Amino acid sequence: MGAVIGLTAVLGGCGVTGGDDVTLRLVAADYGDSAANSTQKYWDDLVAAYEADHPDVNIEVSVYSWNDVDRKVKEMVDAGHAPDMAQIGAYADYAAAGQLYPASEVLSIPTQADFASQFVEAGEVRGEQYGIPFAASTRLLFYNKTLFRKAGITPPTTWSELAADAAALKAEGVKYPYALPLGPEEAQAETMQWLLSGGGGYTDTVNSYAIDSAQNIDTFTWLKNELVGKDLTGPVAPGKLNRAAAFAAFADGDVGMLNGHPSLMKMAAKKGVKFGMVPMPGVNGPSRSVMGVADWMTAFRQNGHREEVGAFLDFVYNDENVLAFSREYDLLPVTTSASAVMSSSPQDRDLAPFLEQLPVSELYPVGKTSWAAVSADIKRRIGSAVQPGGSPSGVLRQLQTAATAAQAAE
Structure with a gap:
């Protein structure tokens, strides 16, 4: 220095x-x-x-x-x-x-x-x-220790454990077993965390958009079928749930698990919530890559x-x-x-x-001049991929088409 x-x-x-x-x-x-x-x-x-x-x-x-x-x-x-x-x-x-x-x-x-x-x-x-x-x-999976103890569960390390924990929390009457904020405020963040945990991401190895990759489609199909479709994400549709509201609900003791960044620690502690933090679960173990x-x-x-x-x-x-x-x-x-x-x-x-x-x-592909438009498109559309009757593959392909056009115009 x-x-x-x-x-x-x-x-x-x-x-x-x-x-x-x-x-x-x-x-x-x-x-x-x-x-x-x-x-x-x-x-x-x-x-x-x-x-x-x-x-x-x-x-x-x-x-x-x-x-x-x-x-x-x-x-x-x-x-x-x-x-x-x-x-x-x-x-x-x-x-x-x-x-x-x-x-x-x-x-x-x-x-x-x-x-x-x-x-x-x-x-x-x-x-x-x-x-x-x-x-x-960076982001970690926050969990409410009090709610986990009541449900007799331990923090998840895999997607299947996360779904099982969410089901146990729901059985205990927890309002948001897993809070999935895919609303327009910061949907690009929650989306990226899940894509990375499924082995995908927004771009491929040569830094071209790969939003509709097979891994990404599998990830959102799992979310739609195993979490949202089983009513494990709470009373507000993910596409309408914003990050700020999800954080506030966690601080109120109404959320079992959600992805959070460091500022959530103060919010939760201020309200007396006892919480733990673990790496984001992946398909077969903790995610090898996380969102920064x-x-x-x-x-x-x-x-x-x-x-x-x-x-x-x-x-x-x-x-x-x-x-x-x-x-x-x-x-x-x-x-x-x-x-x-x-x-x-x-x-x-x-x-x-x-x-x-x-x-x-x-990190987000911020070096692309197209990223601002692509991010805005994700915020607007991604919630519909997991809603009843929604098509994960269809929505991701729409996003990919728009992203490819935006990248070509750079």
């Missing part, structure tokens, strides 16, 4: 000529759930520390909710006023349009080399990394502040700052050095099970 900070000081000095101050503008997403832990406070503290050592650089940070931040950045770029940096959910469109610096042009070699490999790959467009990973999470999610930092070319942006980002990604952010918001570090600290730290033991999943995690 000391080497990175030392390099930061050198770079910070060489980016300013003639004694003129440089102002960098950063737009970032808010990870807080209240004014008390708004991400604005994190950035204000970090910026104050940086500016104290770099008096010729001013950094202005605007924080927006996740509902607004991507749109705000797009509006700024479309109006010809791109920020210097944006910490958002997607980057591929800007990269494809030539509006971003590649990571190699802004980050020091130690900083760039410290990112976990799957994040580097997910950040690439046509073989060049433009998406700089900022924060990550990353959010992205981008560096825009328009204002030409390459050196100053790089120096500031080197500071953003030192271990101290990465760990502070991860701990504040129950997220996983995207750097191997901070992950190593977290994995051996007693204060981070709650996040340890999620951290263990990181090496086998797969």
Whole structure:
């Protein structure tokens, strides 16, 4: 970390000529759930520390909710006023349009080399990394220990055990034996977790869409017949159940099992729910691959502040700052050095099970400019694949047809 900070000081000095101050503008997403832990406070503290050592650089940070931040950045770029940096959910469109610096042009070699490999790959467009990973999470199967004890069952490791557990929970009157949120809020996440556990996924080995693969059709046929068709997913149709509602129901003690990310731990603990977490079951044992999610930092070319942006980002990604952010918001570090600290730290033991999943995690195909449209299509249609009379193969083929056309237009 000391080497990175030392390099930061050198770079910070060489980016300013003639004694003129440089102002960098950063737009970032808010990870807080209240004014008390708004991400604005994190950035204000970090910026104050940086500016104290770099008096010729001013950094202005605007924080927006996740509902607004991507749109705000797009509006700024479309109006010809791109920020210097944006910490958002997607980057591929800007990269494809030539509006971003590649990571190699802004980050020091130690900083760039410290990112976990799957994040580097997910950040690439046509073989060049433009998406700089900022924060990550993985998913685990959460289960209600109290409800499991009453039903006399143990956490599942296979699909058949999951279905048997769900049936036992239903017999005990549990409202949602397995909560399956395939509603429009975040259906692409639940879908991907299940596809991976069935040996499939959204793309094939050459990164082309493979939504209607045989494995994926088998997965959704199983879900339709063995969970939804046997009334093991609760009173709300999966296509109408959103993730936020499923999480709230778990925190209320009404859900036996569901896929969750780290923020669910606080929600459930706050309501007094005793819960456990295990890897997502697969067909014959724990899933060999799990879904990971990353959010992205981008560096825009328009204002030409390459050196100053790089120096500031080197500071953003030192271990101290990465760990502070991860701990504040129950997220996983995207750097191997901070992950190593977290994995051996007693204060981070709650996040340890999620951290263990990181090496086998797969991310959305965010390097594709078509992904935004494909993801929106999945959110809109996938719930109908498991409804009564629905056709898993038919719905997945419709999604594949649209995805192939979108990819061809990239």
